[in-house]
Amino acid sequence: MKGDGTLIQQAFLRKNSYQDSVKLMQLTEKMTQLPGVTRAFAVMGTENNKATLTRAGFKPALLEGAGPNDILFAVETGTKEEGLRVWEEYQRALEQETKKDEGKAQVSAASLKSASSLLSGANLSIISVPGQYAAYEAYKALREGLHVHIFSDNVSLEDEIKLKKLGRQKGLLVMGPDCGTSILSGVPICFANSVRRGSIGIVGASGTGIQEVSVLIDRLGAGVSQAIGVGGRDLQDGVGGITSIMALKLLDWDPQTEVIVFLSKLPGKETLGEIRKHLAQLSKPVVVFFLGYNPNEQKGVGQRAKTLEEAAHLAVSLSKKESGPLAFQRDFAALFPRETLDAVRPGQYLRGLYSGGTLAGEAYYLAKKHLQKIEYNPLAPSGHAIFDLGDDQFTQGRPHPMLDPQLRSERLLQEWADPQVAVILLDVVLGFGSSPEASSSLAAAIEQARSKYGGEKIVLASLCGTDRDPQPRQKEQELLQKAGVFVLPSNAAAADAALYLCQTERSNL
């Protein structure tokens, strides 16, 4: 380190070597642990990415010369030599990772055309390339007669509408863009859990919403026939729910499906009418959950659920054709020891640190009903707040917290240091696609926070996962409990528990 403590910024290039952003970022997170490194970013040298780095304080002159097909590695270190070392280390790690991919002996193809000829009967394409290229790949897939599941975000609304209209014309589903989850005939697509197969079909405009409901259905002893993600904007006016309507009709036809669950944010005004019309035409019972919408005001059809947890309970009751509970038990007075309850003093706050957008939204809307003031994704929180750490404003150049727990661990430390914060609320999304270290790194961060800042916070979490997931739920739960985390059976239950703690007069919610 130089005596004056100034940091050295450097940028390195690797020409003509495209890599996906997830791989680039995950490796970069490891690099930030090396000695002398304050910050490191690895991106493809697109104008967007360069702008992000400039906003992050890197001098534009450093970034010149990087093109969209070049890996751009920007690093801030104490000394020049440290920066060079990190870059060398990064390249080594990247090569190792690339070799690992090659070693998997998977069939790979150079073009969509050749892929279709290599896999006869191919009927679905999953697209997770950077947003600016995703629409074009989706067009090509549709032209090849493939349904598409577009995981990528940052596709323009205009392109989404065109793609969905083309898909409708060809009888092909366009799931997404920004579609995190589907389960098709038991096959998990992108971020999904290993859930039992059964008779409940799900159509959802939210990835973590589908994950939560499918996992709870599994835990309640029922199963999922199909779960079809439609993308976060499908229900906006303009798109008009094209994919939702196709998917609802499809599940109404599907012989395996007996009950349908429909999950979304509140649809656009015109789309809502359209959707109601189609829901009314379904021959099968349907459960509807609109995030942030009061079911009492909701005129329409089907069983209306207040929470994802309730949607799962309603669907399972309908599939078993018997009435059952609408939620898990909430005996918070018995759950929390006296000293825990006493630890929350008036004027202290709740902070929700979420990785799943819909789960964050659900917690926020539940809290809104019970707390006088709560903020969502504020820049500088002044009271109770819920953060969706997967939101663009937090992920700039860094991996999504579901992929890599580092970002949330840092935030947890920051919140822990704040004496005003009493309760920390978390979601831990397990399953395919999610980090294998979600719980262990949270546990480690809590230990670290405790030893660094002392003091005790109440940490509440729900685990969205099953015991058949790559990260078995039971094991993950034990890890968290050992770190002193209260684990609740659903996101809504965890949020309710947090609200119970933060209310001056406690009553079971």
Place this chain on the structure above:
Amino acid sequence: MSANLLKAKPKIINIGLAQFADTIRQSGAEAIHLDWTPPAQGDLTLNKILLELQDDYDQIEQANSQAIEKVLAAQPVWIDVGPALEMIPGFSENTVLHAGPPISWDQMCGPMKGGVIGGLIYEGRARNKEEALALAGSGRIEFAPNHHFGAVGPMSGIITASMPVIVVENQENGNRAYSNFNSENNRKALSFGAFDQDIQDILNWQRDVMAPMLGAAIRKIGGLDLKGIMARALQMGDECHNRHIASTSLLLKMLLPTLARLDLPGSRLAEFGDYLMQNDWFFLNFSMAACKAAMDAAHGFPHSTLVTAMARNGAQAGIRVSGLGEQWFTAPAPPVRGIMFPPFGEEDANPDMGDSTITETFGLGAFAMAAAPALVQLIGGKVADAIGFTKSMRQITMVENGSFSIPNLDFAGTPTGIDLRAVVETGIHPKINTGIAHRRPGYGIAGAGITEIPLSCFQEALKEFAKHHSARS
């Protein structure tokens, strides 16, 4: 409708994050992971254009299928031989045609200038190099690309008024194409920039002896189907651009009975025999005219992205596109990778030149390399490389031409019809086989090898296509 998605486990093509394909395989479904890189090397302008053109996809596809149908249906038949002035419409005494996109005299490369000098001496317009140079620079000579006259010529491609030309008629469409006669029996061919007395002797003999003889024969035969000869040659190790051993033999076989019955005076037939003995490239110019006749029939479909010509003039390479009229899209001519004939070295090589890439435009030449593995030896390649060449060209072409099947590829057709969009998207350059001219006039053939048409020709053409297109719709 969409029910096929739910009837069984989906079969998946994964594009982007490889981990998604792993998950799918773990759960017992099939998935293929695509080795994806950003289209057009990530260039945002080009990506925007590729995406916008999706709006007119049906219109473009329809135009392309009409255009490619013309290519596949073409029936090029050699019907006549005669002087350029008489055979080629619009040709004047002062016309000198050259290879490639348009170029002015002062911009021409050495070997093309050499060809012009040789042509002017041959026409009796100049007695020597100095007079020829003066005339060429005087402004009295009308230089124009062969392609503007339905003609094609290898290397410098020089065609002058009294040069005999091969006349090919596309009997499906009625259009005609022309080429000069090959004189590559000598390292010092005119087409490679040589112009000395040996060259003059060959040109005179071609005009006075060979052309009348071949003209009489072909008129008597009533036309020869060139496509048939090319298809057979392809199965005999030719690719119809840089290897013509089989096709030249087949052509002679078909001509011989008629030639013999012409009662030619003296030793004329024997002279022709001697000439062919020294020239393994004789069929090249027939092949080129046949390809030109086919590609011209596909030119001028307003919404088509089919590339209808690729040609080089030794300074620039250029392409034309069916839907973009007479416009050329050019870039500096690339160097050629290959072997140099002693005593020449790489420093002697002129950049790429000639109209012969009309064969690749038609799906032959380097596109049919799998049929002629002997040629990859020029770049030290293996048989697998030859097959790889042809396979990679499938990525940028519209169809396989069933008329030309390749034994080494289980009789698959040649990859045919370069799609402008596909070249820009994949960044795969069309490969071409070619000869190498000495960069100075008067030296002739210096080597042979393989090169590629620069990507920027295609990128510029696509930008223009998008402009035209948005203006029309």
